[in-house]
Amino acid sequence: xxxxxxxxxxxxxxQFDRDGCVVARGMFSSAEVAELIAAFExxxxxxxxxxxxxxxxxxxxxPLTHWPRVVHPHRFNATARRHMLHxxxxxxxxxxxxGVEPLAAQTMxxxxxxxxxxxxxxxxxxxxxxxxxxxxxxxxxxxxCDEQNGCMLVVPGSHRGNLVCNQLDAxxxxxxxxxxxxxxxGMKVVPVCMxxxxxxxxxxxxxxxxxxxxxxxxxxxxxxxHYAAGSLKEISKFYLPLVRFDDAMDIExxxxxxxxxxxxxxxxxxx
Ligand SMILES: O=C(O)CCC(=O)C(=O)O
Numbered sequence: 001x002x003x004x005x006x007x008x009x010x011x012x013x014x015q016f017d018r019d020g021c022v023v024a025r026g027m028f029s030s031a032e033v034a035e036l037i038a039a040f041e042x043x044x045x046x047x048x049x050x051x052x053x054x055x056x057x058x059x060x061x062x063p064l065t066h067w068p069r070v071v072h073p074h075r076f077n078a079t080a081r082r083h084m085l086h087x088x089x090x091x092x093x094x095x096x097x098x099g100v101e102p103l104a105a106q107t108m109x110x111x112x113x114x115x116x117x118x119x120x121x122x123x124x125x126x127x128x129x130x131x132x133x134x135x136x137x138x139x140x141x142x143x144x145c146d147e148q149n150g151c152m153l154v155v156p157g158s159h160r161g162n163l164v165c166n167q168l169d170a171x172x173x174x175x176x177x178x179x180x181x182x183x184x185x186g187m188k189v190v191p192v193c194m195x196x197x198x199x200x201x202x203x204x205x206x207x208x209x210x211x212x213x214x215x216x217x218x219x220x221x222x223x224x225x226h227y228a229a230g231s232l233k234e235i236s237k238f239y240l241p242l243v244r245f246d247d248a249m250d251i252e253x254x255x256x257x258x259x260x261x262x263x264x265x266x267x268x269x270x271x
Contacts, residue, residue: 003087005029009095012201016096020159020206023192027088027199028140028223036223037142039079040109043070057176064176067111074107074243081107081247084225089138090245092201096136097229103251105135105226105239112220118150118210120170120180121189125204126163129236129256130228134159135204141194142221149220150213152192152200155183159203165262174212181207 002009005026015022028036044067057064073080084107093102105128128135145151167179183189184207192200202208213220228235228242230251235242237255244251 003091005088009092012092013095016201016203019154019156021154021156021192021200021202021208023194024088024092024199024201025195026197027092028083028086028197030197032083032086033140033142033196035079036083036109037221039077040070040073040111040221040223043073043077043109044111048076063113063116067113067116069111070109072107073109074104080109080223081243083223085243085245085247089199089225089227092199093136093138093227096201097133097231100229100231101245102136102227103230103232103242103244105130105228105235105242106224107226108224110220110222110224112150112210112213112222114149114213114215114217114219116150116213117172117174117176118212120175120177121153121155121183121207121209122177122179122181123158123163123205123207124202124226126260126262127236128204128226128228128239129234129260130204130232131234131256131260133229133232135226135228135235137200137202137204138225138227139200139202140223141196141198141200142223143196143219145192145194145220145222147191147193147211148213149215149218150211151194151220152208152210153189154192154200154202155187155189155207158184158187158207159205161205163205163261164207175209180209183207
């Protein structure tokens with residue numbers, strides 16, 4: 001029996017192949033969402049996330065200085081690791097990878113408090129450098145996510161294009177990253193409204209990001225995993241070791257060298 005709640009895997013795959021992204025509703029139960037929220041409140045209050053985050057935002061007036069995203073929590077927190085290896089996520093990814101077992105490469109947790117900047121449009125494969133194939137993100141909402149609190153923004157169909165190396169400057173008042181990928185001609189940016197427990201799956205070449213959280217009181221918390229098909233031959237060293245879904249052993253593959261399609265600038269970078 002499928003572990004994917006109420007979802008038709010074939011329909012999810014059809015939409016994923018067509019648009020480069022799809023929302024699976026209710027992937028995580030409300031108990032699982034509550035468990036993740038409690039674990040990350042604990043990590044936040046322990047001060048660990050400020051030591052571990054990688055963005056180096058230090059302006060005391062910036063909400064992200066006080067609520068930095070947590071990078072790679074599966075490496076030190078058992079709840080994050082267990083949810084990274086969620087059975088319904090595994091089953092969905094295996095369908096997207098045409099039956100090849102997925103491996104986990106990364107986790108992140110964004111608190112995105114009121115007033116926080118968003119993340120300008122980007123493509124994850126530029127950073128993960130998965131070869132052959134692609135990485136896939138599984139982004140699970142902990143809160144109601146809408147345009148007011150900075151929901152995810154996607155450009156459906158953009159996964160069919162190449163990685164865009166010539167990026168533009170992003171408005172750093174609105175976004176915490178400094179570059180953005182322009183929207184290809186004829187394509188549109190679409191907001192993805194989600195309920196707690198819904199998971200957005202997205203292809204590594206999909207252009208995506210999020211706007212600022214303009215809501216006066218609501219956080220926009222999310223738990224994110226990045227994955228690749230087990231047939232991959234290399235990935236950026238920042239994402240090694242990879243983790244099998246049975247958690248029996250970590251997997252090493254060669255680290256990508258040369259920075260992929262966009263050259264050295266991106267080598268080993270994180271996103
Ligand atoms: O959560 C966000 O605002 C952006 C996350 C993202 O772009 C990603 O996980 O690749």
